[in-house]
Amino acid sequence: MEIIHVSAECYPVAKAGGLGDVVGALPKYQRELGHIAKVVMPMYRTKFLRENQWEVVHKGYTHLHNYWFNYTVIKEATNKLGFDLYLVDIYGLLDREKIYGYPDDTERFFSFQIAVVDWLAAWSHQPEVVHVHDHHTALIPFMLKYCYAYQKLQGIATVLTIHNAQYQGQTGMEKTVYLPDWDIWKRGLLEWGGALNPLACGIRSAWKVTTVSPTYLQEMRYSAAGLEALLEYEKGKCSGILNGIDTVVWNPATDGYIEHHYSVDTVEEGKKKNKEELCRRYGLDPAKPLITFIGRLVVDKGADLLPQTIEESFYYLGRRMNFFILGSGVAGIEGHLQSIREMSRGDYNTFIGYDEGLSHLIYAGADFILMPSRVEPCGLNQLYALRYGTVPVVRDTGGLHDTVIDYGDPGGYGIRFLHATVGDMTHGIWRSVELFQQQERLRETRARMMQLDFSWEASVTAYLELYQQML
Numbered sequence: 001m002e003i004i005h006v007s008a009e010c011y012p013v014a015k016a017g018g019l020g021d022v023v024g025a026l027p028k029y030q031r032e033l034g035h036i037a038k039v040v041m042p043m044y045r046t047k048f049l050r051e052n053q054w055e056v057v058h059k060g061y062t063h064l065h066n067y068w069f070n071y072t073v074i075k076e077a078t079n080k081l082g083f084d085l086y087l088v089d090i091y092g093l094l095d096r097e098k099i100y101g102y103p104d105d106t107e108r109f110f111s112f113q114i115a116v117v118d119w120l121a122a123w124s125h126q127p128e129v130v131h132v133h134d135h136h137t138a139l140i141p142f143m144l145k146y147c148y149a150y151q152k153l154q155g156i157a158t159v160l161t162i163h164n165a166q167y168q169g170q171t172g173m174e175k176t177v178y179l180p181d182w183d184i185w186k187r188g189l190l191e192w193g194g195a196l197n198p199l200a201c202g203i204r205s206a207w208k209v210t211t212v213s214p215t216y217l218q219e220m221r222y223s224a225a226g227l228e229a230l231l232e233y234e235k236g237k238c239s240g241i242l243n244g245i246d247t248v249v250w251n252p253a254t255d256g257y258i259e260h261h262y263s264v265d266t267v268e269e270g271k272k273k274n275k276e277e278l279c280r281r282y283g284l285d286p287a288k289p290l291i292t293f294i295g296r297l298v299v300d301k302g303a304d305l306l307p308q309t310i311e312e313s314f315y316y317l318g319r320r321m322n323f324f325i326l327g328s329g330v331a332g333i334e335g336h337l338q339s340i341r342e343m344s345r346g347d348y349n350t351f352i353g354y355d356e357g358l359s360h361l362i363y364a365g366a367d368f369i370l371m372p373s374r375v376e377p378c379g380l381n382q383l384y385a386l387r388y389g390t391v392p393v394v395r396d397t398g399g400l401h402d403t404v405i406d407y408g409d410p411g412g413y414g415i416r417f418l419h420a421t422v423g424d425m426t427h428g429i430w431r432s433v434e435l436f437q438q439q440e441r442l443r444e445t446r447a448r449m450m451q452l453d454f455s456w457e458a459s460v461t462a463y464l465e466l467y468q469q470m471l
């Protein structure tokens with residue numbers, strides 16, 4: 001089977017969060033099972049682009065309404081990632097350093113999708129499945145079905161994976177003119193809540209819709225940023241498939257970002273050295289439990305709760321732990337986390353920014369990782385943490401519910417709390433400190449979690465079964 005993944009992110013080319021990790025791994029595992037899996041993404045001006053070999057495979061000319069543009073498709077020449085990687089270049093739109101965050105993101109991603117469909121139409125054969133990811137690529141199923149110029153692609157099965165329903169790409173309905181001539185009777189598929197809503201359009205137009213954990217699928221029926229009724233209506237074609245992790249990239253025994261490697265047999269020693277390294281760099285005390293957070297500093301992740309939780313933990317629980325935060329996002333939260341550095345007595349620090357290498361060192365060196373998410377479709381941090389023997393302290397929601405069992409329950413290995421509140425999180429921190437003091441129990445918990453299997457194998461099979469159903 002030939003599967004084309006179309007995405008705005010793909011690790012290690014360009015990554016802002018979990019989407020990049022998933023699209024960087026899933027095709028690799030599909031390939032291992034003997035299928036042809038390809039990834040198509042925009043050609044941002046990244047380090048990966050500069051450091052690798054490319055060949056031009058297609059040049060085309062198409063338009064975004066009355067703006068005509070040339071596009072070029074290049075292919076990575078050495079199959080470095082274990083699957084075929086294609087980048088689409090559109091001069092003036094995609095040739096930027098960052099993935100998102102530009103005022104013309106709508107035009108950038110609409111043009112990208114149009115170019116991808118235009119390129120597919122130029123192929124001499126057709127792939128069996130086009131698998132799109134999130135709103136940046138969610139208009140493709142609609143275009144394949146209803147744009148007159150691409151009618152010959154109507155038979156390609158399409159899957160939309162929702163990695164996060166909070167982001168839908170809404171824009172004004174006047175921008176429907178951007179799409180190549182389409183069947184006007186299908187206008188209703190583009191609109192949701194009075195706006196052109198690419199994610200809603202993808203949910204309606206794709207043959208199948210998946211999201212990244214079974215619990216998030218259930219939660220979306222009553223909490224999906226306005227799409228609840230649509231998801232209830234389309235539930236027949238929706239399923240929840242848990243993300244896996246790339247066990248080659250995320251392996252404490254071989255991780256290229258850390259110096260002190262370890263396995264389940266040497267976890268105590270290995271973590272100790274990584275913790276010392278991290279604490280030395282950031283002025284923390286390695287004798288105390290190290291509680292961390294990695295992620296986007298946004299309300300959905302519960303990052304706004306961190307400053308007060310840290311202050312209250314110090315106040316009510318005593319200065320019995322260290323905190324270290326890595327992230328970037330909302331300026332107010334960044335500023336607050338930086339300002340509380342003043343009260344640190346060698347037990348709190350933060351790095352505001354994105355740093356892949358530092359994140360690996362944190363998974364390896366931390367004792368606990370906090371995830372007080374209000375919304376967590378799957379969450380990868382807790383899966384990486386488990387593999388690195390770091391106890392996840394999570395709010396019981398979405399994919400966190402599906403992957404973390406509280407250590408107080410039979411077979412458990414994490415810490416779960418119910419509400420995204422300062423009180424519940426502080427209680428989770430208290431339980432972390434208590435667990436840290438019971439070294440034998442902590443050792444057992446680490447050994448148990450490191451042997452869990454959250455690899456892609458099971459999920460890849462679920463995706464392939466889904467494709468088979470459509471074919």
Ligand code: ADP
Pocket residue numbers: 016017018019021164294295296326327328353354355356359378379380381382
């Ligand atoms: P998201 O909702 O952001 O996609 P996930 O838990 O699915 O959340 O994935 C987050 C991924 O991004 C993980 O690989 C995590 O390590 C990484 N990450 C997030 N923020 C940062 C950061 N500031 N620096 C390095 N890695 C980060």
